[in-house]
Amino acid sequence: MKLGLQLGYWSAQPPTNHAELVATAEEAGYDTVFTAEAWGSDAFTPLAWWGRETSRMRLGTSVVQLSARTPTACAMASLTLDHLSGGRHILGLGVSGPQVVEGWYGQKFPKPLARTREYIDIIRQVWARQAPVTSAGPHYPLPLSGEGTTGLGKPLKPIVHPLRADIPIMLGAEGPKNVALAAEICDGWLPIFYSPRLAPMYNEWLDEGFARPGARRSREDFEICATAQVVVTDDRASIMDLIKPHLALYMGGMGAEDTNFHADVYRRMGYSDVVDEVTRLFRNDRKEDAAKAVPDELVDDSAIVGDIDYVRKQIVAWEAAGVTMMVIGARTPEQINEAAALL
Template identity: 80%
Template structure:
């Protein structure tokens, strides 16, 4: 089992202390650090800034939103950071949802699986640098010859030769079709709400992708970097109470009332009634009540909360379920060192 440090995206103001956490994570033997983006801070700028003070940890995004950049723009950013870091970059991608894609980026959300496949193909053409980059579309045609085109578009190779011709790409996927796609075309999977209890279900989705003709990886060399809330404490009740507002936001407030991919994850876990009630309360501006009705079992399904012995045993459970890296969010240097000690 490896550990990754999830720094996430910024809230209303830039975070304080991330440089100290990154330095501590590298000293403690963490495998990677990750940044994220929503509709505020971007993922690449802080990753490059913080990564510049490191020499060993891998630098990942969990996740970049496809609609934030064209495939070639994303490939350019990735090859640049890969050079600057000496080949330590991991590209983590996700489609987000229609509310963000159409409301923030002004792009079409339709056909997310097809867009993802085409997007990654174009990026890999850029990095391979074997020929000018082209794509027949329909989502990202290169050269562009659609409405309003000048007809002067020319297939191009990147001016800069990539350090690596094959930068790892991982998908932030939640539904069965997207998880299978990750197993088919990507180098890893970045689940947000993972529960070892559903390992057999996840493995069935992954196996469908591994079995497809031309699949890029097999189970033996495929990474599963799962977000894991780990809290070492003797006061489980207080920690559960602190986590529940976060779950209520993702269950009831992310996306629209009838299109929320995070809520669907919890429905697949068997919590449809909880999701319905949380959504109803959250969207009635009764957010505290929405959090309070979430049972402790829902928290326990995708988080590890307890004393050192309990946490150590649960890490083994996650590892045996197929997780290769636990992506954690400790808030202090002491917590980083404590977690590192549990897997050493």
């Protein structure tokens, strides 16, 4: 079991202690530091800024949104960061949701699976640098031609020779088809709300992808990097209360009321009634009540909170379920070192 540090994305203001967190994680033996993006700070810039102080940890995005960049622009950012880090970059991708894709980026959301497959194919063409990059589309045609264009588009190779043609790509996926796609064409899976209780279901999805012709990986060399709250405490109740508003936001406030992929994750866990109630309260601006409607057992399904013996046992259970890296959302150097001591 490896450890990762999840820095996430910024809130209203830039964080003040992320340089210290990254330095502590590097010293404590963490494998990877991840950054994220929503509709504020981007993922690549903070990763490069704080990653420049590291010499060993891998630098991963968890995740960058497909619609934020064309596939060639994303490939450029990744090959640049891979060079600067000496071959330590991981590209974590995700489709986001229709509210962000169409409301923030002004792009079309439908056919996310087909778009993901085409996007990754183009990225790998850039990194391979074996021929000028082309794509028949329909989502990212290269070169672009037809009505409204000059007709002068030319297939190009990247000027820079990528350091690696096989930069790892991991997919932030929550539904069965997307998880299977990750197993088929990617190097890892980045679940945001993983529950070891559902490992048999996840394994069915993954095995479907591994069994497809031309699958890139097998279970033996595929990474599952699960983001989780891991807190050692004798006061479970207080920590649970701190986590519940975060879960209520994702269950009840992220995405459209009837199209929320995070909520769907908890429905698969058996919490449909809870999701409905949390959504109703959250969308009626009763956010505190929405958090209170989240039961402790739901928190337990995707977080590890308890005394040191309980946390150790749970980490073993997550590893037995197939998780290869626990990605910790630590906020202090003490929490980073505490998690490292557990492993």
